[in-house]
Amino acid sequence: MTIIERRDVPPARTHGPRRWVGQSIRRVEDPKFLRGRGGYIADLVRPGMLHAAVLRSPYPHARIVSIDTTAAEAMPGVYAVVTGAQAAELTDPLPDFGPDPAKHTWRCLAVDKVRYVGEGVVVVVADDRYLAEDALALIEVEYDPLPAVVDPVRALDAGAPLVHEALGANLAYDRTFDFGDVDADFAEADLVVRDRLRWHRSGGQPLETVGAIADFDPSTGQLTAHTNSLSFTSYLFMAAATLRIPANKLDIRQVPAGGSFGSKLFVTKPLVIAGMCSRIVGRPVVFLEDRVDNISNCDHHGSDRVYDVELAVMRDGTLRGLRIDTIDDYGAYIQFGVGHHGNALAQVTGPYTIGSVRYRVRAALTNKNQQGAYRGFGSEVNNWMLEQMVDKAARELRMDPVEIRRRNFIQPAQFPYFIPTGNAYDSGDYEAVLERALELGEYDRWRAEQARAREEGRYLGIGLITAQERSVFSATEFWFWFDEPGAPVTSMPESVTLNVDATGGITATLYSCAFWGNSPETMVAQLVAEEFDCEPHDVSIVYHGSQGGLPATGPGGSRTTVMLAGAVEGASAKIKAKARRAASELLEVDPDDLEWTEGGFQVRGVPDRRKSLGDIAIALHLFKHTFPEDIESGLEESKVFDHPWTTMPSADRSDLGVFYPFMGHACHVPVVEVDVATGEVRILAYAAVHDCGTLVNPRSLAGHIVGGTAQGIGTALYEEFVYDDHGQLVTSSFLDYTIPSAMEVPELRIDHVETPSPYTPHGIKGGGEGGRMMAPAALNVAVNDALAPLGVRVTELPMTPDRLRAAIRAAEGAPPG
Template identity: 85%
Template sequence: MTTTDRPAAPPVRTHKEDRTWVGRSIRRVEDPKFLRGRGGYIGDMTVPGMLYAAVLRSPHAHAVIAGIDVVEALAAPGVHAVITGEQAAELCDPLPDFGPNPAAHTWRCLAVDKVRYVGEGVAVVVADSRYLAEDALALIEVEYEPLPAVVDPERALEDGAPLVHDDLGSNCAYERTFDFGDVERDFAEADVIVTDRLRWHRSGGQPLETVGAVADFDHATGALTVHTNSLSFTSYLFMVAGTMKIPANKLDIRPVPAGGSFGSKLFATKPAVIAGMCSRQVGRPVQYLEDRVDNMSNCDHHGSDRVYDVRLAVMRDGTIRGVDIDTVEDYGAYIQFGVGHHGNALAQVVGPYAMTSVRYRVRAALTNKNQQGAYRGFGSEVNNWMLEQMVDKAARELDLDPVELRRRNFIREFPHFIPTGNVYDSGDYDAVLDKALELSEYKRWRIEQAKAREEGRCIGIGLITAQERSVFSATEFWFWFDEPGAPVTSMPESVTLKVDATGGITATLYSCAFWGNSPETMVAQLVAEEFDCDPHDVSIVYQGSKNGLPATGPGGSRTTVMLAGAVEGATAKIKAKALRAAAHLLEANPDDLEWVDGGYQVKGVPEQRKSLADIAVMLHLFKHSFPEDMESGLEDSKVFDHPYTTMPSADRTDLGVFYPFMGHACHVPVVEVDLETGSVSFLAYAAVHDCGTLVNPRSLAGHIVGGTAQGIGTALYEEFVYDDDGQLLTSSFLDYLIPSAMEVPELRIAHHETPSPYTLHGIKGGGEGGRMMAPAAINVAVNDALAHLGVRVTELPITPDRLRAAIRAAESARGRE
């Protein structure tokens, strides 16, 4: 698909400057209930007659299940049911799976024939309490026949490696190479080819509340109601109904506040299916809530786990021509989302740089580990880290200032189509960089660095410039295949707005409840902006899936943009009806009225007006005051589809527009490395973000701080470590280290706003930015601190052991010179 073949972009929006509520920092409208302990988490739910489920987990990474004896467990006090994997396979079909060839690597709520990672469930007990259920688990006897395990992704792809799924015949679940632009020419003409091998180990979101559900199956009607903190992709919940073997119109998924997700609860269907299966079996409501070990070993949402071999084609003047990426990703035992992590990467694969070609080879390896899912960034944060390490290395090899090298390559004309075909809608990368240099006191720290080095101290400054894609299109799930099984194109979001007889406004949302992105506050601000009311006067409610409009839910930093469009659409319908009603009541021509301060008034005659409340009470209670064709009430809905997406080309040389609203940021941490202990401490940290027009700067600052804290964990502390036998060595917070307030520095945060031309108010997504930038910035800072010693760290997390090993290796190399 050539540039001239691309479908036209949507019309450019005109953004008003005199906004009242959008752009103001207000306290979240959700806060009172959470601060009072009334958030309504799964762990707080009690239902009359409710029972509790607990899952027995495999101690083996790979083994045949030769037999299970549940007689003693069934006889234990308070036990109502014990369901094995074999029984579960009769009660439920396989779990929803967006991965390649699901028939050959069937994924179920409990293992049937063999287990494929430590922690995989093999049986579930339902009892009067969780304690009794756990006691009964200890009475189940499972006979295992251990098999060889494979835990290294590159080893898994070798001939003769143990097969995770025999029916696949290989541990390579997917392989493809994409070329965008003239890769061969750019590398042939390059003055310098920078190469490197990089390793990003897996970590994961650690929610305050783990994944859980309360299910209640009604045998009288055949209906299943599930309260859960886990599900999104509301439009695809019919797949969960299929797993449960019930009609989709008999399933009602009701959202419960997540208690933290960071992506780790994205379409997490297994707990809801287990709870639903158990409820149908025992005829009573059942709660299943993972404990912490469950969540860490069996959550199906470990983060990315990649090996990179990368080449960067660069000219002597610092111009970056192209990038050649060869990556192996360890997906664990299953691959529920396919290689969607790499779709996220391809959306912004060139970063903010105007390079002309990309080669991207991906191989998806299956190993005997818990499978990957979503974690804040969903693979694009890994791409940011990889690319910024390469750009930083190129600056050193060319002896160019790393700030200047980045500036020379910035994209400056928008909209800009990158080689993959995705579009960057807008941006001003120079302005972001300039603000970051000033905010971070970059020049002063360079002087301090030189002074410290004379004292034998190692201070490093890690400046990076990187992207934050937002608002995905459905095409990214299937453009990987020439003949996709389900080339869907809808990813909508919906809102219903109701103005009651007193003028009070209620907004009904149809996707997941409060994932941390403050949907209630954001929608309240958007509604207040349209109707000139106070956001705290807007009531926000959530609807279950059975009675819900099409919705996709959070993920990919899409919620604010999509709900803003839905609110605008519903508002327009309500205002159109209110205008007609006001014109009738004022005996005026609609063209002579204007919306001012929450009502319609005659232009030039402000005393002749009707407020929204005046109009609402009449429409609700005085039908005969209006023409016969006007209906009572003031309520309307909007199903808002993606504002800008295009189809991929048939030959996949152009993937189309699939992640168009491109945020940008510059992070500048200053660190000090202790050569003796390998510890890394922060001296300063500055971050400047461009997420388009801000809705609530206070809330966005919370995203940036929280995301950066997670990025610090990814860079320095957090890792799911498996030994050679596939045993998870970091299955609790005793071993899986998370940064506390003592390790996270005070952040200096600033914003630069370049509105998107295609969204309401110019909003872009901003929920993932901190984590998408921090690992890259911290790695660059550590390398900057140790560059004079010949040390360069290429593996995350940068633990003290790894750092000391790199220092010792450099010392040994210097000793041999």
């Protein structure tokens, strides 16, 4: 294996003028969705399909003593009743990257004991979902309840109930990493700022829950499945192994996500349940989670962390070093290992020239639903933690929160900049973003308004945070946690096939999921139009199922726009190379005498001597013997585009290499008013300025920022999966799990500063997680600014009215309650 030297920097690209990249065009997907023809899982249900429903555990921790399915099996219209023990005979464990698989096994249904409220125990297949649910009610399960543990700190104590007895502890991972001279930076610091911070779990709430339609053909052994999982191509073999079928006998067809925000990244449980059931009954089976399934038994709750943090600071505001000790509550299973913290380590020092970091991560197992991905995948939590500490440092130094950030910014001339972990930031102009945000957010006016409000006894707060948005991950972040990783994967490609038909029409074939929010059809159409000087809406976009498809990783980590841009660029270059040679034959000139312009090749300096792409395409399709023997008929090319900048971690892991180098940045400035009598937080204004490199479609990017900020508002103020002390999930529906509505989300003022990446096509950086990466931190800073006259500092999210009132009462010296 060729190892790239860790400090190697790719050659810089030049970015010329653009016609379509950067235009706010209407989405090419819109007509089908507006007409109700999007093709979601529920849209694909047809007469004759059978329906599956899952019986969930009412206990957070219990042994399964017995299961009586007799009555359910006798019910008319029921075709199969499958217990966890029976499922274990038909399927292997689900894919996961957690601790010792012999001692930590995650299956589609619980076998001998349940480990959280909502874990699946039995699945029923019936003529329709109503019958299946009725049959579930007839199943009798005897449980032997066990003590549960839901607090991640207590879970690590000696004597705590064990989630997996075979592991011998609830500590699934514990390691400390040092980057730079941490001890020296803290020894020389004038001030060490300390805090304990608590981020509670929430999750993406899709309009359509996770589902799959599986159709097993016993005559061929082929399983065809439609699923709204975001990632399936690269790791298809894992799902096939769980189903115990060869990977080349599993064909997964893309279905629009119906909302994901990370919560459908690599989801296998519904696919496995539907596939297993289809094999049993010999008919197509649909399993689509209901809302309680999705909240209590999904694959993807968000991060759930406790932080003890120390920040080394000089009197002049210079930030020197960070010491981070975090316990992350992964629930009952740990499917992605501690990959969430790779996202954090990609930007752990934010936009600042902090020189050293000590990072300890402990993964705790508890009796909760397993943790997975939610927009930001752990890096949004790091942004919140770091900005809380920078804001606290400014207060302890009595320093302007704007000035402390400005003083520590990485400067434009320093890029590419290597942070202490070894990851690189490709480009940026953080001060320009800050200045634009201060202007857009009317920072000085609101400071004056805040002073007037305080004289009136009102509590206004202004938040200001400057934070990163890493994009385009490399696979190394999933295995650099171990000295001897089990699978040191380094490929995370994306592929495109471009076909020019005989009329010159262009079709792009994609190999990732169908629609997840960043408008892949629109984005690819714009990129293709940029290459071939056509109209984006004239480009046809189709999707290839997994069987026989080219390598593709799918969305996640704000990677897809950059990666598909590289694939489109590469396939276009191949088509143009063949078209140039064909045009040289048709025009009887040397290929070097031709130039591409306005959708075709022309002789340099002779505009009248040209061939359009359509002229060339029809000749290549229909007139083979016009050309030399080595020019084949047709005009179709593919490109598998691999990560453009990855370097390997050092053997001792003191340098993690370059693994997330295309670094976006943003400054958010919200203004809030806190009602100290009720704990209500009202957002009065909100400004956000982002740098995502070159914008592809500002219109759709604005949607990312607005939607992500709305989710960030939910994280900051409302949303939480609450488990009580006994392990019961008390927020199992939208009656209890509070999501902000349009009434709670203010009008956002959005702007952009573009610093193109020197290393990506067109200078694009990812922007899909914008908003949620910043809003929780910004709103926490704003609330703390509002309550500063009372001596209140809120260190726990979400900042619910109850929590704010408790903090205010404690500051007033009143008893709680």
